[in-house]
Amino acid sequence: MKSKAKKVNKALDDAIPLQNPIKIHEAMRYSLLAGGKRVRPILCLAACELVGGDEAVAIPVACAIEMIHTMSLIHDDLPCMDNDDLRRGKPTSHKAFDEATAILAGDSLLSLSFEHVAAETENVSASRIVRAIAEMGSAVGSEGLVAGQVVDLCSEGKELSLDELEYIHVHKTSKLLEAAVVCGAIMGGGDDIEIERLRKYARFIGLLFQVVDDILDVTKSSEELGKTAGKDLVSDKATYPKLMGLEKTKEFVGELVGKAMEELSCFDALRAAPLYHLADYIAYRQN
Template identity: 55%
Template sequence: MGEDISTFDFSSYLIKHRKSVEAALDASLGPERPEQLREAMRYSLLAGGKRLRPILCLAACEFAGGDSVLALPTAVALEMIHTMSLIHDDLPAMDNDDLRRGRPTNHKVYGDAVAILAGDALLTRSFEMVALRSPGVPVERLLKVVGELSLLAGAPGLVGGQVVDLECEGKAVDLETLEFIHLHKTGALLKACVVSGALIAGASADLLDALCIYAKGIGLAFQIIDDVLDVTASSDVLGKTAGKDLVADKTTYPKLLGLDESRKRANDLVIEAKAALKPWNKNSAPLLALADYITNRDR
């Protein structure tokens, strides 16, 4: 059976790791030139947020028996890639959004050109974090992490998912295509977080397989809840523009399945994700709690 999480203090766990992630993010972009580019990078990278992705990386490292401190540079790298994707997604040529994490989007403050370059700089800095700023981690493990990040950030991951997403705007989309989009846009990043953390710890092939099943489940569940919140929550609560999927005429899980069935689908996916970890009892409480957090969040 999996670890009993009833006594696990998830709130304290989140606070502890968020503090370490925020400090590491701040330190990753020190005084450097050109100043405008650095400011644009910091504007989005340090804009707050749940920091769910880097925390997943740290939790997966712990789950695999590793020291999460060694995974912190990789966790920062993953948040940089996530931030890059948000900056680029918000651009007029993409989702054309004006609000992100409760304040104007990057291009609204710095202009389209600098926003694009800030995203590019964050992406390349992410590889630097892994390759050059990860002391104490065996080189062969870092090489595997670089491979994961490459797959995540390119055509097999975020870029491919975004292209299909753009192609499908205003068109009827079936569930298979919708899941393809979200497994690549949302799921690929969550998978990379979980796998990278485990790789830093030197996880076995069997453990990595189980974590991939876990990551796929929470990745789709996360996006389903995002789709639900886009319909049910306000912009003030979300910190981003609510109802934008409807305006863009995008196919979403609520549009295909309805709200109740969408919530049920997300819950079922989380149950499947957690079940994948049952053979491994030790250190599973943070990952189990994170899976529940995904479906119970309100933003």
């Protein structure tokens, strides 16, 4: 993970040079290069290699996914959304700059993500590049990330069922993580069967990621998380620990890990090893 993250960080740094207008590029770089685990781009590269591709062909789309993810964090933290002051252990974008700059930085990262894939991907057929761009768009739009955010905002203070909570998490978190894995497999030359098996794997670990986030929100401090702890409790949001209890939620984590790993069973075990370990990492991370 450290090796892959280092390559991703270098590529992200190169993708957004500090140029005019200085303020907007400072804001984009501030949030994009603030750290983070780089789970999504690492999954993208691992999926590419799993189907026999060279990681170099997936670096642009891996970076693009991280740009989209960072955009979603910038916008999610805004006062009109979750109204948060801390992200990745640093003041949120609208606190470090201002609300208008934060919104525009997010917009710029989103548009750059698609441009970056189209302009920087090499040695991949045009049809696969277009397919990956379509996957990204679907993950972030009104049937993906935006859908999850809208329903999440509309659900504050309301009693939700587990199915309704799963809808929020699948769309708000899982869809983009799914796109990371699927786009990696597309760029790596995977066939339709391989891509769909990896899509199922990604759906399980995408939901897993958010379930673990719900657990960490009630068990860790803000210092440990690098973001404000206990926000869901204060805003009376539905979470898995709230609906299922903490112990049942931890059991659910184990179920999701098992289902994700089952989807990898048809692949070469050595090539699939990073994805097995990434599922474990997501399940048992501490921040």
